[in-house]
Amino acid sequence: MTKPFIQISGLSKRFPGANGGEPLTVFENANFSIEKGEFVCIIGHSGCGKSTIMNILAGLDTPTDGGVIMGGKEISGPSLERGVVFQNYSLLPWLSALKNVTFGVRARHPDWSRAQVFEHSQKYLEMVGLTGGAEHRKPAQLSGGMRQRVSIARAFAIRPELLLLDEPFGALDALTRGTIQDELTRIWSGSEQTVFMITHDVDEAILLADRILLMTNGPFARVAESVVIDIPRPRERAEIIHQPAYYKIRNHLVEFLARRSKQLSGVRDHGGEPPVTVRPGAEDPDEQERRPASRPQLVSVAS
Amino acid sequence: MNGIALSDNTKAFLLSIALLVAMLGIWELATPAVKSAGELTEYEMLTGGGGEQARVPPPSQVIEKAVKELSNPFYDNGPNDKGIGIQLAYSLYRVLSGYFLAALIAIPIGFLIGMSPIAYKALDPFIQVLRPISPLAWMPLALFVIKDSQASAIFVIFICSIWPMLINTAFGVANVRKDWVNVAKTHELGQLKTAFLVILPAAAPTILTGMRISIGIAWLVIVAAEMLVGGTGIGYYVWNEWNNLDLTSVIFSILMIGIVGMMLDTVFAYIQRAVQFQE
Ligand SMILES: Nc1ncnc2c1ncn2[C@@H]1O[C@H](COP(=O)(O)OP(=O)(O)O)[C@@H](O)[C@H]1O
Ligand SMILES: [Mg+2]
Numbered sequence: 078m079t080k081p082f083i084q085i086s087g088l089s090k091r092f093p094g095a096n097g098g099e100p101l102t103v104f105e106n107a108n109f110s111i112e113k114g115e116f117v118c119i120i121g122h123s124g125c126g127k128s129t130i131m132n133i134l135a136g137l138d139t140p141t142d143g144g145v146i147m148g149g150k151e152i153s154g155p156s157l158e159r160g161v162v163f164q165n166y167s168l169l170p171w172l173s174a175l176k177n178v179t180f181g182v183r184a185r186h187p188d189w190s191r192a193q194v195f196e197h198s199q200k201y202l203e204m205v206g207l208t209g210g211a212e213h214r215k216p217a218q219l220s221g222g223m224r225q226r227v228s229i230a231r232a233f234a235i236r237p238e239l240l241l242l243d244e245p246f247g248a249l250d251a252l253t254r255g256t257i258q259d260e261l262t263r264i265w266s267g268s269e270q271t272v273f274m275i276t277h278d279v280d281e282a283i284l285l286a287d288r289i290l291l292m293t294n295g296p297f298a299r300v301a302e303s304v305v306i307d308i309p310r311p312r313e314r315a316e317i318i319h320q321p322a323y324y325k326i327r328n329h330l331v332e333f334l335a336r337r338s339k340q341l342s343g344v345r346d347h348g349g350e351p352p353v354t355v356r357p358g359a360e361d362p363d364e365q366e367r368r369p370a371s372r373p374q375l376v377s378v379a380s
Numbered sequence: 381m382n383g384i385a386l387s388d389n390t391k392a393f394l395l396s397i398a399l400l401v402a403m404l405g406i407w408e409l410a411t412p413a414v415k416s417a418g419e420l421t422e423y424e425m426l427t428g429g430g431g432e433q434a435r436v437p438p439p440s441q442v443i444e445k446a447v448k449e450l451s452n453p454f455y456d457n458g459p460n461d462k463g464i465g466i467q468l469a470y471s472l473y474r475v476l477s478g479y480f481l482a483a484l485i486a487i488p489i490g491f492l493i494g495m496s497p498i499a500y501k502a503l504d505p506f507i508q509v510l511r512p513i514s515p516l517a518w519m520p521l522a523l524f525v526i527k528d529s530q531a532s533a534i535f536v537i538f539i540c541s542i543w544p545m546l547i548n549t550a551f552g553v554a555n556v557r558k559d560w561v562n563v564a565k566t567h568e569l570g571q572l573k574t575a576f577l578v579i580l581p582a583a584a585p586t587i588l589t590g591m592r593i594s595i596g597i598a599w600l601v602i603v604a605a606e607m608l609v610g611g612t613g614i615g616y617y618v619w620n621e622w623n624n625l626d627l628t629s630v631i632f633s634i635l636m637i638g639i640v641g642m643m644l645d646t647v648f649a650y651i652q653r654a655v656q657f658q659e
Pocket of ligand 2 (some may be wrong): 127
């Protein structure tokens with residue numbers, strides 16, 4: 078059995094309670110894994126701990142218990158191999174959009190010439206559609222969507238092994254969102270990159286992900302299910318809705334978010350079981366049996 | 381929009397001029413005209429104008445004095461008769477050397493204190509006790525230890541400018557948004573690079589505020605310090621002219637102190653605007 082690229086084991090996070098009150102346990106004894114090159118989305122209601130998990134993966138926060146192993150090494154701090162698009166963009170406000178991107182590129186490639194850094198940064202800004210003078214403006218002079226695009230360009234331009242995206246398209250209008258989703262798919266499929274993305278948007282998750290992790294509500298949240306998206310690639314935004322699997326998966330996700338995320342929440346002694354693998358879109362029930370051993374429990378809800 | 385702003389500015393400017401003219405007018409009228417030198421008796425001249433000279437002079441006389449002084453600001457006729465430019469230059473020299481010495485120490489130390497909560501707590505009591513001490517209270521000690529009045533004046537400037545810069549730097553550094561530090565971390569920047577590329581620009585507006593407060597205080601203090609140590613400088617000049625009962629010169633130099641102080645502040649306001657950023 079080969080080890081997964083990223084193994085999250087026994088991960089718990091507690092925050093000290095306000096004014097010495099009860100500590101807040103965000104999640105406890107979480108176990109799941111991500112394969113190399115996989116595109117994983119995580120969905121759950123606000124406050125369940127998605128960003129907390131992401132911060133731990135980024136190495137910016139330490140778990141109270143457990144740990145994360147990536148590529149055979151324990152994650153012990155931030156690294157350029159893990160690029161982050163923060164929920165609040167986190168641009169440096171005293172630098173122009175372009176300078177924010179070159180900031181990252183220069184950190185990644187200290188040996189590059191100015192011209193190389195500039196060219197590379199410009200390429201990624203073009204990719205997110207930030208050109209024609211907008212790249213020379215400071216973040217305060219850009220709209221929320223434009224700032225988010227700069228933040229995406231900064232992370233993509235570094236070309237990390239693992240891209241961590243915290244609701245990256247939340248502030249974008251539908252058109253830009255579509256363009257950048259397509260770009261993300263293109264970049265990802267043409268590389269060895271692994272993507273871990275938080276989203277609120279069920280359709281977006283189905284379009285992009287190989288697998289969607291579903292989290293129950295917090296506190297004591299857990300990753301309850303791992304939904305495999307059995308829709309062949311390349312996926313076209315307009316085509317995908319005609320796939321029979323699409324609505325089965327979609328209904329499953331919506332049903333989880335509407336009902337079961339609450340029903341399953343607050344369970345303390347789940348014994349650290351990994352998420353149940355679900356394949357609402359699978360046509361052939363036999364295929365389910367051929368899932369890798371790292372996903373032990375198989376439940377089909379496809380009727 | 382722009383047109384309205386401009387006309388508001390114009391209105392304010394016109395009002396300023398009107399106020400100035402009105403004030404000067406009232407001042408002129410409130411001060412009885414001085415007899416010209418020709419009308420004075422020998423005795424009156426010997427006693428310094430029979431009391432008239434000791435009166436507050438009218439603005440016309442101050443302006444006359446200003447024109448005369450400013451047309452030849454750098455003359456030097458010995459220790460008690462130097463041009464206003466020379467006196468101001470001495471003061472500026474002391475202020476700037478004490479000030480930059482203070483900045484050289486306050487900003488790096490403030491940086492370290494801001495980075496380390498333990499250092500912050502450990503040094504805080506010292507800062508709290510040293511900060512409220514009037515800088516002039518250090519003068520006797522400085523004169524005794526340094527044994528040089530010039531250096532003592534610089535030391536007094538040093539000690540009064542250090543606190544606002546130290547405290548603001550520490551505060552600015554300690555309060556840099558965590559998000560920005562996280563950006564530095566995820567890009568694997570070392571401590572030095574994080575300090576220069578992220579923390580310094582993030583804290584620069586706060587640091588500049590401290591520097592601007594400091595230069596203001598330093599300019600306030602230099603006048604008093606020079607009155608004490610004597611010899612040269614605008615503070616000494618004011619005191620000397622007061623001893624000569626030359627109130628015209630006193631008022632003129634007071635105005636010059638104000639104008640130079642304003643210019644210093646303008647320079648720092650300009651730098652402050654240059655490092656300011658909008659979140
Ligand atoms: N630094 C912190 N201190 C205390 N509580 C925190 C902190 N960060 C997050 N939390 C709490 O942890 C929970 C999960 O937060 P978060 O991971 O941001 O949720 P999500 O990203 O899923 O919306 C929330 O209840 C939040 O209030
Ligand atoms: Mg979040």
